[in-house]
Structures are given as C-alpha cells and as structure tokens.
Amino acid sequence: MKNAEAIKQQVNDKYSQIARENRNGGCCEPSCCGSNDHESFDTIMSDDYTTLQGYQPEADLGLGCGLPTQFARISTGDTVVDLGSGAGNDCFVARHLTGPEGKVIGIDFSEDMVAKARRNAEKMGYDNVVFVNGDLEDIPLEAQTADVVISNCVLNLVPNKMQVMTEIYRILKPGGHFSISDIVLTGTLPEVLQQEAEMYAGCVAGALQKEEYLLHFRAAGFTQLMIQKEKPITLPDEMLARYLSPTEVQHFQQQDSPIVSVTVYAEKPKSEAF
Amino acid sequence: MKKSLLQKLCCPIDKNDLQHRVFKEDEKGEIIEGLLTCPACGRYYPIIYGLPIMTPDEYREKPLEEPVLKKWGLNLKKENPEKFFLDH
Numbered sequence: 001m002k003n004a005e006a007i008k009q010q011v012n013d014k015y016s017q018i019a020r021e022n023r024n025g026g027c028c029e030p031s032c033c034g035s036n037d038h039e040s041f042d043t044i045m046s047d048d049y050t051t052l053q054g055y056q057p058e059a060d061l062g063l064g065c066g067l068p069t070q071f072a073r074i075s076t077g078d079t080v081v082d083l084g085s086g087a088g089n090d091c092f093v094a095r096h097l098t099g100p101e102g103k104v105i106g107i108d109f110s111e112d113m114v115a116k117a118r119r120n121a122e123k124m125g126y127d128n129v130v131f132v133n134g135d136l137e138d139i140p141l142e143a144q145t146a147d148v149v150i151s152n153c154v155l156n157l158v159p160n161k162m163q164v165m166t167e168i169y170r171i172l173k174p175g176g177h178f179s180i181s182d183i184v185l186t187g188t189l190p191e192v193l194q195q196e197a198e199m200y201a202g203c204v205a206g207a208l209q210k211e212e213y214l215l216h217f218r219a220a221g222f223t224q225l226m227i228q229k230e231k232p233i234t235l236p237d238e239m240l241a242r243y244l245s246p247t248e249v250q251h252f253q254q255q256d257s258p259i260v261s262v263t264v265y266a267e268k269p270k271s272e273a274f
Numbered sequence: 275m276k277k278s279l280l281q282k283l284c285c286p287i288d289k290n291d292l293q294h295r296v297f298k299e300d301e302k303g304e305i306i307e308g309l310l311t312c313p314a315c316g317r318y319y320p321i322i323y324g325l326p327i328m329t330p331d332e333y334r335e336k337p338l339e340e341p342v343l344k345k346w347g348l349n350l351k352k353e354n355p356e357k358f359f360l361d362h
Contacts (some may be wrong), residue, residue: 133327138286140328
C-alpha cells in the first residue's frame with residue numbers, strides 16, 4: 001500500500017479527470033469493465049436513480065454503489081451534508097426531499113468535481129445546494145451542522161476512515177443520523193489486488209472488512225447502527241485478468257464475492273453518554 | 275456561494291471560526307470571489323468561482339491560487355512558502 005498522501009492524490013487525479021471528461025467511471029472504471037457504456041457500468045455497482053425525483057442525468061456519472069438518499073430518512077427543511085458529492089447527483093435527489101426550506105452541502109476532494117456540481121446546481125436553479133472543495137478527513141464545517149449525512153461509495157477511498165467517522169460525528173447535530181453506501185469486504189482479496197492503487201481509486205482495494213467498518217462507526221460514538229441494504233459485487237473477468245492469472249481469476253470467481261456494497265445507517269445520540 | 279454558508283464553515287485544520295472578505299458578488303448577493311482566513315492558525319482559503327477551496331495544505335495548488343491572490347492585491351508569505359499564509 002502506498003502512503004496515504006500519494007493515494008489521495010491519485011484518487012483526486014482520477015476523479016478530476018472524470019469530471020473534466022464528463023464520463024462515467026470511478027468505482028470500477030469503464031476501461032476495466034470493458035465498456036464506457038452507462039448501462040454496463042450500472043450492472044456492476046450503481047443502482048438505478050432514473051426513477052427518483054430530483055434526478056438529473058448530467059449529475060449522474062455512474063460513480064455510486066447504492067442509493068443512500070432512498071434510505072436516509074430526509075425530512076423537509078433538513079440540512080443534509082453529502083460527503084464526496086461528485087457532480088452533485090445525490091445532493092439533487094436530497095434537495096428534492098429537503099425542499100426549498102432545507103439546505104444541502106456537498107463536499108468533494110476534487111476541485112473539478114465541485115466546479116461541475118456547481119454548474120449543475122445553477123442549471124437546476126437550486127440556490128440552497130452548495131458545494132465546498134474539502135477533505136473528508138478534515139471537514140471544513142462547524143460542529144452540529146447536519147441533520148443528515150449521506151455518502152455514496154466514497155469512504156473506501158479515504159485512507160484514514162476512523163478520522164472521517166469522527167468528523168461525521170462532529171458535524172452531525174445531536175439526534176442526527178447518517179446513511180452511507182460503501183464498498184466493504186467479507187473475505188480476503190488476493191494480495192495483488194490489495195496492493196494496486198488503481199484498484200484503490202476504483203473503490204475496492206481501500207475497502208475495510210465489514211465488521212471492522214461497523215466497529216469504526218461504533219467507536220466513533222454512533223448508536224442504532226444497522227445495515228439497510230447489502231448486495232454482493234461481482235467483478236468482471238476482464239478486470240481481474242489485468243491483475244490475476246486465468247487460474248486465479250477462475251478461482252476468484254468460483255467463491256462468493258468478497259466485495260459487498262452496503263448501505264449503513266446510524267444515529268448520533270441526542271445527549272452525550274459521557 | 276450564499277453568505278449564509280459562511281456561518282457553517284470553519285477552518286478544516288483547527289475548526290476555528292473564519293473571517294471573510296468579499297471581492298466579487300453576483301446580482302443575487304452570492305459570493306463569487308472572496309477570501310476566508312483563520313485567525314487562529316493564519317491559513318487562508320480562497321473562494322473562487324463561488325467555491326470555497328478548503329482542502330488541507332498538501333493538496334492545494336499554489337501556482338493556480340497565486341495569480342488570483344495577486345489580482346486581489348494579496349501576496350503569500352515569503353518566509354513560509356510551504357504553508358498557505360498571507361503577507362498582510
């Protein structure tokens with residue numbers, strides 16, 4: 001594994017390039033999925049947004065792995081913070097739920113992504129959806145800002161996950177909650193896949209074991225922790241073949257996929273227990 | 275960005291409240307260009323094209339920010355070039 005700073009730089013470069021080229025990719029990039037076609041990408045990790053209110057095709061780069069907004073219990077007037085907001089896809093769906101009286105703040109590590117998201121917000125005429133270029137390990141928001149935190153397939157990209165979870169706790173109001181979609185592991189990845197930074201930017205090599213992931217949230221102080229949705233992810237043979245021998249690919253595909261997309265929910269207690 | 279966002283932003287590093295200056299607004303009173311500074315650590319965070327740039331030092335791009343700062347009549351501190359501090 002490369003050092004944290006190098007990994008973050010690589011993640012930034014990759015997603016900035018995606019923003020500039022206005023293409024799909026990222027969590028399982030198109031070249032490794034064998035196609036730049038949106039549909040084939042969807043079948044690997046993304047869920048279908050097209051039926052959701054507030055959906056804007058231009059803001060959907062196909063980079064998510066779940067539908068956190070569907071499970072996030074967002075109420076009218078809420079302040080929602082989206083961590084790793086990309087081109088703004090989940091922010092706009094969240095904005096539909098908060099209504100004009102709410103607020104949606106999207107934070108993304110890539111300047112190009114926030115610029116793209118801002119243009120999308122302008123096109124939609126949403127003046128209560130704002131974007132900030134920031135790091136999830138050092139969130140530039142005041143404590144107790146958010147009623148709801150959402151994030152879609154981003155935390156696995158961040159090297160220091162415990163710090164992000166502590167930051168989520170800090171920015172949530174007491175009694176607030178999060179719903180986060182992410183990639184976790186339920187078994188071991190072959191060594192070569194773990195080490196590949198390219199797989200990292202594609203969300204797989206940076207993923208934690210599921211139990212460890214959930215323990216991190218508990219350690220950060222969250223309660224009512226639950227998994228709202230769980231779905232195994234199958235990597236295409238062509239992608240694996242770039243890192244593994246044909247025999248290894250066959251062996252990998254015969255077992256249950258150790259890569260799982262989860263949507264996790266938890267609450268910040270109304271009053272601190274200590 | 276809307277001015278109401280200012281009260282929700284803090285220094286990403288030490289979480290202190292920020293001071294702000296506005297250099298350009300649009301017709302709705304939203305900040306298009308401006309500067310956020312942390313009175314505690316002295317770091318600055320520019321608002322460019324309505325977007326606050328608030329990533330930690332090691333991910334900021336000085337060559338991109340310097341011309342914008344110059345335009346605003348601001349200069350980076352010479353004696354501490356690796357940090358994002360301004361010469362007042």
